[in-house]
Amino acid sequence: MTRAARALAAVAAVLCGPAAAGALEDCTQLAPTRPQITPCLNAHKKAATDAMLEQYLAVEQALAEVERATGRGGKAAVLKQSQRDFERYLHAHCQLPLQLFDSGSGAGQAQLACEVDLLRQRAELLKLLAGPSKD
Numbered sequence: 001m002t003r004a005a006r007a008l009a010a011v012a013a014v015l016c017g018p019a020a021a022g023a024l025e026d027c028t029q030l031a032p033t034r035p036q037i038t039p040c041l042n043a044h045k046k047a048a049t050d051a052m053l054e055q056y057l058a059v060e061q062a063l064a065e066v067e068r069a070t071g072r073g074g075k076a077a078v079l080k081q082s083q084r085d086f087e088r089y090l091h092a093h094c095q096l097p098l099q100l101f102d103s104g105s106g107a108g109q110a111q112l113a114c115e116v117d118l119l120r121q122r123a124e125l126l127k128l129l130a131g132p133s134k135d
Helices: 003-016 018-030 034-070 075-093 095-100 107-130
Strands: none
């Protein structure tokens, strides 16, 4: 990993927490050159988004079953509001690494890595809410 990539990973870890350096660290290890990091991060973002949406749908389905069984609604509405709030947080929070780099070298990659890591965290939280898998 280059000195610049290590510095970028360190800044991402400070801004977003220790787990946040995950996607950037992964891609700087996998991609031999800086221009190859962005496509790697984009692939990670797609996978993280898909995983998060899969977990969201599982929670939504579980809540719908609870609402049907109890006759008390509102649970799915709270989930939807939570998701909207998360999406706003994701956008706002990941502006911080972008602004820190002042649109310089690595700014977009730091922002993208932040988004990947937060999407991964959201997927894990939703997975806990969904309960045990029915597989």
